[in-house]
Amino acid sequence: MMFPLDQIEIIAHSSPSKIVQVVMDGLGGLPHSQTGMTELETAHTPNLDALAAGGTCGLLHPVAPGITTGSVPGHLALFGYDPVQNHVGRGVVEALGIDFALQPGDVAARGNFCSIDDKGLLSDRRAGRIPTEESARLCQLLSSIDLSDIVPGTQVFVKPVREHRFALILRAEGLGDDVADTDPQKEGLAPLPAVAGSSGSDRTAGLANSFVEAAHEILSSQIPANMVLLRGFSGLPHMPPMSQVFRLNPAAIAALPMYLGLAKVVGMTVFPAASSIEEEFRILADSFAQYDYFFLHLKPTDLAGEDGDFDRKVKVIEEVDSLIPHILELNPHVLAVTADHSTPATYKSHSWHPVPLLLSSSWCRRDGVSAFSETQCLKGGLGHMASVQVMPLLLAHAGKLSKFGA
Amino acid sequence: MMFPLDQIEIIAHSSPSKIVQVVMDGLGGLPHSQTGMTELETAHTPNLDALAAGGTCGLLHPVAPGITTGSVPGHLALFGYDPVQNHVGRGVVEALGIDFALQPGDVAARGNFCSIDDKGLLSDRRAGRIPTEESARLCQLLSSIDLSDIVPGTQVFVKPVREHRFALILRAEGLGDDVADTDPQKEGLAPLPAVAGSSGSDRTAGLANSFVEAAHEILSSQIPANMVLLRGFSGLPHMPPMSQVFRLNPAAIAALPMYLGLAKVVGMTVFPAASSIEEEFRILADSFAQYDYFFLHLKPTDLAGEDGDFDRKVKVIEEVDSLIPHILELNPHVLAVTADHSTPATYKSHSWHPVPLLLSSSWCRRDGVSAFSETQCLKGGLGHMASVQVMPLLLAHAGKLSKFGA
Numbered sequence: 043m044m045f046p047l048d049q050i051e052i053i054a055h056s057s058p059s060k061i062v063q064v065v066m067d068g069l070g071g072l073p074h075s076q077t078g079m080t081e082l083e084t085a086h087t088p089n090l091d092a093l094a095a096g097g098t099c100g101l102l103h104p105v106a107p108g109i110t111t112g113s114v115p116g117h118l119a120l121f122g123y124d125p126v127q128n129h130v131g132r133g134v135v136e137a138l139g140i141d142f143a144l145q146p147g148d149v150a151a152r153g154n155f156c157s158i159d160d161k162g163l164l165s166d167r168r169a170g171r172i173p174t175e176e177s178a179r180l181c182q183l184l185s186s187i188d189l190s191d192i193v194p195g196t197q198v199f200v201k202p203v204r205e206h207r208f209a210l211i212l213r214a215e216g217l218g219d220d221v222a223d224t225d226p227q228k229e230g231l232a233p234l235p236a237v238a239g240s241s242g243s244d245r246t247a248g249l250a251n252s253f254v255e256a257a258h259e260i261l262s263s264q265i266p267a268n269m270v271l272l273r274g275f276s277g278l279p280h281m282p283p284m285s286q287v288f289r290l291n292p293a294a295i296a297a298l299p300m301y302l303g304l305a306k307v308v309g310m311t312v313f314p315a316a317s318s319i320e321e322e323f324r325i326l327a328d329s330f331a332q333y334d335y336f337f338l339h340l341k342p343t344d345l346a347g348e349d350g351d352f353d354r355k356v357k358v359i360e361e362v363d364s365l366i367p368h369i370l371e372l373n374p375h376v377l378a379v380t381a382d383h384s385t386p387a388t389y390k391s392h393s394w395h396p397v398p399l400l401l402s403s404s405w406c407r408r409d410g411v412s413a414f415s416e417t418q419c420l421k422g423g424l425g426h427m428a429s430v431q432v433m434p435l436l437l438a439h440a441g442k443l444s445k446f447g448a
Numbered sequence: 449m450m451f452p453l454d455q456i457e458i459i460a461h462s463s464p465s466k467i468v469q470v471v472m473d474g475l476g477g478l479p480h481s482q483t484g485m486t487e488l489e490t491a492h493t494p495n496l497d498a499l500a501a502g503g504t505c506g507l508l509h510p511v512a513p514g515i516t517t518g519s520v521p522g523h524l525a526l527f528g529y530d531p532v533q534n535h536v537g538r539g540v541v542e543a544l545g546i547d548f549a550l551q552p553g554d555v556a557a558r559g560n561f562c563s564i565d566d567k568g569l570l571s572d573r574r575a576g577r578i579p580t581e582e583s584a585r586l587c588q589l590l591s592s593i594d595l596s597d598i599v600p601g602t603q604v605f606v607k608p609v610r611e612h613r614f615a616l617i618l619r620a621e622g623l624g625d626d627v628a629d630t631d632p633q634k635e636g637l638a639p640l641p642a643v644a645g646s647s648g649s650d651r652t653a654g655l656a657n658s659f660v661e662a663a664h665e666i667l668s669s670q671i672p673a674n675m676v677l678l679r680g681f682s683g684l685p686h687m688p689p690m691s692q693v694f695r696l697n698p699a700a701i702a703a704l705p706m707y708l709g710l711a712k713v714v715g716m717t718v719f720p721a722a723s724s725i726e727e728e729f730r731i732l733a734d735s736f737a738q739y740d741y742f743f744l745h746l747k748p749t750d751l752a753g754e755d756g757d758f759d760r761k762v763k764v765i766e767e768v769d770s771l772i773p774h775i776l777e778l779n780p781h782v783l784a785v786t787a788d789h790s791t792p793a794t795y796k797s798h799s800w801h802p803v804p805l806l807l808s809s810s811w812c813r814r815d816g817v818s819a820f821s822e823t824q825c826l827k828g829g830l831g832h833m834a835s836v837q838v839m840p841l842l843l844a845h846a847g848k849l850s851k852f853g854a
Contacts, residue, residue, distance in 0.1 A: 045512035049532060053515075407486075407801050408479050409826060425832035427513055434514030438800040445798055446511055447518035447531070448538035448558075448680050 044124060044430050047287045049446065050437075054289040059375035059440040061290075061335045062326070065120060066362060067113075068344030068385025070397040070416060074352055081343075081352060081387055082398065083415040085359040089366035090379060090400065090414040097402035099411045100424025102432065104383045110394040114304060116382030121308050121337070122288060122433030123281060130307050131219065131276015136209040139303025140201055144278050149217045149246050152274045153200070153208040154225065155180060155267035156233075164229045168206045169267040178202040180267055187256045189249050196249060203299055210253065210272060218243030221250060223273035233271055246275065283309025284335070288437060293332070295325045296339035305337055319358075323365045330372045335436075347385030355387050376403045376440045378432065379414070399424060399432065403439035450530060450836050453693045455852065456843075460695040465781035465846040467696075467741045468732070471526060472768060473519075474750030476790025476803040476822060480758055487749075487758060487793060488804065489821040491765040495772035496785060496806065496820040503808035505817045506830025508838065510789045516800045520710060522788030527714050527743070528694060528839030529687060536713055537625065537682020542615040545709025546607055550684050555623045555652050558680045559606070559614040560631065561586060561673035562639075570635045574612040575673035584608040586673055593662045595655050602655060609705055616659065616678060624649030627656060629679035639677055652681065689715025690741070694843060699738070701731045702745035711743055725764075729771045736778050741842075753791030761793050782809045782846045784838065785820070805830060805838065809845035 071080035104111040105125050114135060115125030133150030144150060155177060157166040172180075184200040189212075199211040220239040226232070236250035250272060257270045284292045286309075294305030294312045297319075302312040311333065316322045319340055326336055340362055346355035369377060381397040398419040409423030424435070437443045477486035510517040511531050520541060521531030539556030550556060561583060563572040578586075590606040595618075605617040626645040632638070642656035656678060663676045690696045692715075700711030700718045703725075708718040717739065722728045725746055732742055746768060752761035775783060787803040804825040815829030830841070843849045 045515050046532060405478065405795065405799070405801075407822060408484060410823065421827075423826055424513070425507070425826075427832075431513045434512065435800070436514070438514040438516065443514065443516060443800070445516050445518045447521035447535075448541065 044428065045434055047123070047282065050434060051282075051287045053444045053446050054287065054437060054442060055444060056289040056291075057334070057440070057442050059334065059442065060330070060372075061376040061436050061440050062338060062369055062374045062378070063120065063336065063436065064338045064340065064369070064377070064379045065117070066340045066343045066359070066379065066381050068347045068383060068392065069359070069381035070384025070386065070393070070395050071347070071355070072386035072388045072393070072395065074388070080416050081347075081355040082359055083417065085356045085363065087359060087363040087414060089363050091412065093366070093377065093379070093402045094400045094414040094418065095412045096406070097400055098406040098409050098424055099401070099414070099419040099422030100399045101396040101416070101419050101422070101426050102380060102399050102429045103396050103426065104429045106428065108394050110392050111383045112392070113300065113382060116429070117301065117304050118308070119429035120380065120382060120432060121284065122430060123308065124430055128279060128281055130279050130304065132274025133209065133276045134278060134307065135300050135303040136203055136207065136274070137201070137211055137303065138306045139299030139301070140203055140209060142199065142201055142209060142211060144211065145213065146278055147213070147217065149212045149219045149275055149277050151210045151250070151272040153210050154271040155206045155208065156269050156271050157266040158233070158269045162232050164226065164231055164233065166266060167225065167229060167271065171205045172267050174202060174204050176267070177206060177208060180261065180264060181208050183260050184257050187253055187260070189252055192249055192252050193245060198253065206267070212246065212249050214245070214249065217246045217249070217277075219246065219275050219277040221247045221275040224250070224254060225271035225273045233269060236272065236275075250275070279307065281308055285309055288433065289442065290335040291333050292335040292337065293329060294337045294339070295322045297322065297341050301339045310337060319361060319365065323368045327368060327372060343381070344385045347387050348390060350387050350390040352387035376401070376436050378402070378436055380432070396426060401435065401439065405439050450834065451840055453529070453688065456528075456840060457688075457693045459850045459852050460693065460843060460848060461850060462695040462697075463740070463846070463848050465740065465848065466736070466778075467782040467842050467846050468744060468775055468780045468784070469526065469742065469842065470744045470746065470775070470783070470785045471523070472746045472749045472765070472785065472787050474753045474789060474791025474798065475765070475787035476792065476799070476801050477753070477761070478792035478794045478799070478801065480794070486822050487753075487761040488765055489823065491762045491769065493765060493769040493820060495769045497818065499772070499783065499785070499808045500806050500820040500824065501818045502812070503806055504812040504815050504830055505807070505820070505825040505828030506805045507802040507822070507825050507828070507832050508786060508805050508835045509802050509832065510835045512834070514800050516798050517789050518798070519706065519788060522835070523707065523710050524714070525835035526786065526788060526838060527690065528836060529714065530836055534685060534687055536685050536710065538680025539615065539682040540684060540713065541706050541709040542609055542613065542680070543607070543617055543709065544712040545705030545707070546609055546615060548605065548607055548615060548617060550617065551619065552684055553619070553623065555618045555625045555681055555683050557616045557656070557678040559616050560677040561612045561614065562675050562677050563672040564639070564675045568638050570632065570637055570639065572672060573631065573635060573677065577611045578673050580608060580610050582673070583612060583614060586667065586670060587614050589666050590663050593659055593666070595658055598655055598658050599651055604659065612673070618652065618655050620651070620655065623652045623655070623683075625652065625681050625683040627653045627681040630656070630660060631677035631679045639675065642678065642681075656681070685713065687714055691715055694839065695848065696741040697739050698741040698743065699735060700743045700745070701728045703728065703747050707745045716743060725767060725771065729774045733774060733778060749787075750791045753793050754796060756793050756796040758793035782807070782842050784808070784842055786838070802832060807841060807845065811845050
């Protein structure tokens with residue numbers, strides 16, 4: 043029941059009304075063993091509760107029931123794009139996130155500096171989360187790697203992202219992006235070779251393996267970051283921008299380059315990475331006149347969930363709640379608060395559980411929900427739906443969709 | 449999750465059991481600002497409430513969440529046909545609705561008599577809703593238009609529909625139907641030229657423009673109807689009839705030709721347009737023995753919604769409720785009451801909000817719903833589904849579907 047984008051494009055029209063979509067990363071939770079309440083249910087959230095009571099709520103399956111989504115499909119769906127049909131690799135997202143001007147044909151990979159022991163086995167997949175400046179210095183070293191003896195004319199770009207993360211971009215003729223990760227995802231194992239999944243990507247796999255070999259040599263004395271892992275090999279996808287399919291003039295506000303990169307893939311204008319939740323809300327207020335759709339991404343809920351820190355996740359939710367009035371002062375026509383996926387603190391990882399959705403506008407049908415929580419959203423007027431179905435709802439409530447058919 | 453028609457066709461079988469599907473056009477509403485209750489919730493509906501209590505309820509998305517549907521896709525979905533895949537143009541619907549024998553290759557358009565001022569700008573898109581008899585006289589005048597000098601052998605049919613509405617049918621070799629509307633949808637603007645969207649429709653656009661030019665000349669002295677607007681250029685779609693895919697012998701009862709025309713597209717037998725709700729119920733009773741599926745279309749709920757007349761919509765709902773016992777006396781095996789879309793009186797227009805569905809039969813699982821309303825249907829046993837999913841449910845409850853698979 044996903045309405046096709048080529049049909050949305052026909053009925054969508056530009057208008058002055060404003061949409062704010064707040065994505066609290068990993069918001070969905072699971073009950074605390076003592077209280078039986080999730081993080082969101084535990085948090086004191088008078089502002090979100092009032093919005094839920096006056097609006098319409100529901101539960102979203104980020105991709106499909108039972109599927110635990112990564113950040114990329116989880117967000118693509120919220121942006122209105124089919125998360126299964128539209129594959130955007132992690133490498134592309136990292137590269138775009140640091141403002142690297144990716145060209146069609148480039149293959150990008152997300153890199154991690156990591157630590158290996160003298161047997162070549164991974165002792166730390168993140169090299170102790172080395173600081174960004176250190177990572178930048180190491181990237182500089184790796185930038186000297188020359189692969190033009192393998193494929194003539196190859197250019198290699200190694201760019202720091204944040205802490206242990208970097209982006210590798212390979213530029214040469216005839217590079218496919220169907221190459222498996224070298225990250226075995228577990229410590230105690232050896233990094234894997236880059237293996238092409240199809241013959242069109244043999245050349246890329248060859249370049250990647252030579253890069254890793256050269257990097258290992260250069261880094262051998264750079265404890266703890268004495269090795270690299272590569273994953274998410276990918277080239278630029280072909281996705282119509284939000285300006286075309288939804289007739290929006292969209293902007294993205296986030297603290298991490300990855301989310302800004304992803305927003306760029308669908309044509310959003312992005313603001314420089316913010317350094318706090320408060321700053322993100324300030325950017326929204328300052329730029330409110332210039333755009334008609336805002337993606338406001340809040341990461342700390344997910345980080346607390348990943349760390350298994352129930353109380354910290356509760357505190358982050360309460361902090362966000364306390365800032366909601368700053369959005370209401372702007373008087374957007376539509377305000378949605380939701381998540382890209384669940385990251386229950388008890389589960390310490392992304393999970394498949396549906397995420398709560400709150401939609402506030404003048405045209406909401408009442409549904410008896412009195413607070414913003416997983417349990418109450420279950421009874422919400424929007425029922426259960428897939429995240430990809432949210433964007434048409436936001437556009438409809440903002441008066442940006444004409445009638446379909448005669 | 450739409451079960452494919454070619455599979456339905458395999459498991460559907462004819463049987464004497466009877467299905468009545470009552471469509472209260474635009475039934476879905478939004479809360480009144482004073483009471484917080486929708487039109488349906490405000491109306492006193494003891495008969496519908498009793499049916500809801502004994503049956504199973506749910507909420508339907510006519511096309512998809514957030515999509516405001518026109519009448520055509522909204523009804524096609526209720527008839528069991530994918531409303532996005534099956535495009536039926538307005539012209540076809542109007543022509544069939546007045547019993548015009550459309551032939552494959554014909555292109556039909558919905559016409560409006562309209563008023564333009566001396567600058568050629570639209571002053572009234574409906575020419576003051578001139579009476580049908582006046583429209584018939586003008587259609588007679590326009591029937592003299594001869595376009596055979598443009599495309600040899602062209603036949604032009606101009607047929608009155610109701611008030612300012614007429615149908616134009618062009619019959620000639622090689623006519624495509626990909627032609628844009630000449631109706632700019634707004635007063636103060638000039639009518640648009642008919643423009644072909646692809647080269648296969650150039651000939652149709654040429655004929656349409658010549659027709660409009662000739663019509664303008666003929667009508668110049670016929671104030672207020674001194675011009676015409678054309679929209680919904682379309683040819684007969686290729687849809688398997690309900691007799692084939694659902695093994696039904698279906699009949700349609702409605703007051704407006706448009707809905708009867710649409711019913712014909714899917715192969716229903718249609719009764720002459722009724723002049724009141726009561727007459728529609730009488731036609732149903734009189735013809736009950738001859739058919740096994742009845743589409744009973746009730747328009748006044750939508751008209752009241754479009755007019756923003758909350759109280760009138762409530763009254764219409766109450767009138768329908770009072771007539772429900774006449775259906776129950778017939779003892780159909782399945783009675784469904786629903787809508788093609790919402791037309792909330794507060795919104796004064798079709799909207800995207802899901803519509804209530806009530807299904808009554810001997811085989812309903814109870815769901816705790818005690819009244820027919822949007823809020824109660826939200827808790828109904830059928831949950832949220834797409835309108836296109838309803839027909840298999842009706843067939844199943846009527847014992848007209850065999851087991852799928854071994």
